[in-house]
Amino acid sequence: MLERRQIERVVQLALDEDAPSGDLTSETFIPESASATADLVAREPGVFAGTEVFEVAMTAYDPRVVVDLLIADGERFEAKDVLARVTGPARAVLRCERIALNLVQRMSAIATQTAAYVAAVEGxxxxxxxxxxxxxxxxxLERHAVRCGGGHNHRFSLSDAVMAKDNHVALVPDITRAIQDARAALPHTTHIEVEVDRMEQIEPVLAGGVNTILLDNFSVDELRAGVAQVAGRAIVEASGGVTLETIGDIARTGVDVISVGALTHSVRALDLGLDVKVS
Structure with a gap:
């Protein structure tokens, strides 16, 4: 679950970066007494993520700003939909506008991308x-956005589980023994996953007692054969070069998990805007 302290830390860093010693434009052009009302408007369709992030960001400089959220995380929207309304001191609204948009544009892009991948494996x-x-x-924030799009999270950090990738495997002379030694040294609750990139690596890894085996950059036919070979002895994860065009075929091989770096590493920010209403 996304915690408020995590949001506040990110927002404060963003605000310090964007207005380290004030907003010269607003402080010069906008009277201190001026108020503003602005709508968060979608320029294109998508899936929203970041309601609390938007609220925290818009109120970070001045708590007198009020955010009225008109959409929930995970909800779809269309172009021209009003997603939230912001009212308060004009200088504060303008100071926080960019950081709030930057964050929810990226989060909503991730949620939208994830929803498309999830739809492609339906059934x-x-x-x-x-x-x-x-x-x-x-x-x-990005992991929360994945959940908003209907996806799931892998381990959060290097501290959460054992995941031996190709570079780890290359540095151990006996992968079966290495897994067994790790299992003996770790608490029984620790999950162990090992990546393989060749069919002949599957049995030695399973012999070590892994929880999950990652089949990396396997063809669809190889994935199907790998799933049959594992035969329920471990969770089977597929990864490597997964796209919207290929994920359906990958899913139909019978794998349990498909990890997709593209959910977060290469999304284009969704087009959302904050439009000040002129009275």
Whole structure:
């Protein structure tokens, strides 16, 4: 769950970066007594993520700003829909406008992208999950956006689970023994996952007692064969080069999990705008 303290930390860093010693334009052009009402308007359709983030960002400089949210996280919207209304001191609204938009535009883009991937695997057993390919400092927000889009989260950090990737495997002479040693050294609740990139690696990894085996950059036929070989002895995850065009075929091989870096690492910010209403 996205915690408010995580949001506040990100927002404060963003505000310090964007207005380190004030907003020269607003303080010069806008009277201190002026008030403003502005609508958060969608320029294109999508799935929203970041209601609390938008509220925290818009009220970060002046708590007199009031945010009326007209949409919930995970809800779809169309172009021209009004998603929220902001009222309060004009200088405060203008100072926080850009950071609030930057955050919810990216989060909503991730939610929208995730929803498309989730729809593409409908009717299969596969769970669409994210990766650690996130924007530094924004992982908690981006992971929340994935959930808003109907996806699931992989391990949050290196501290959460054992996941031996290709570079780890290349540095151990006996992968079966390495997994067994790790299992003996770790608490029984710790999840162990190991990546393989060749069929002949599957049995040695399973012999070590992994919880999840990651089949990396396998073809669809290889994935199908890999699932049959694992035969329920571990969770099977597929990864590597997954696109909207290929994920359906990957899901139909019978894998349990498909991890998709593109959910977070290469999305285009969704077009949302904050339009001040002129009376």
């Amino acid at each position: 299969t057993r596969a769970r669409v999950v994210d990766t650690r390919k996130t924007t530094p400092g924004l992982r908690a």
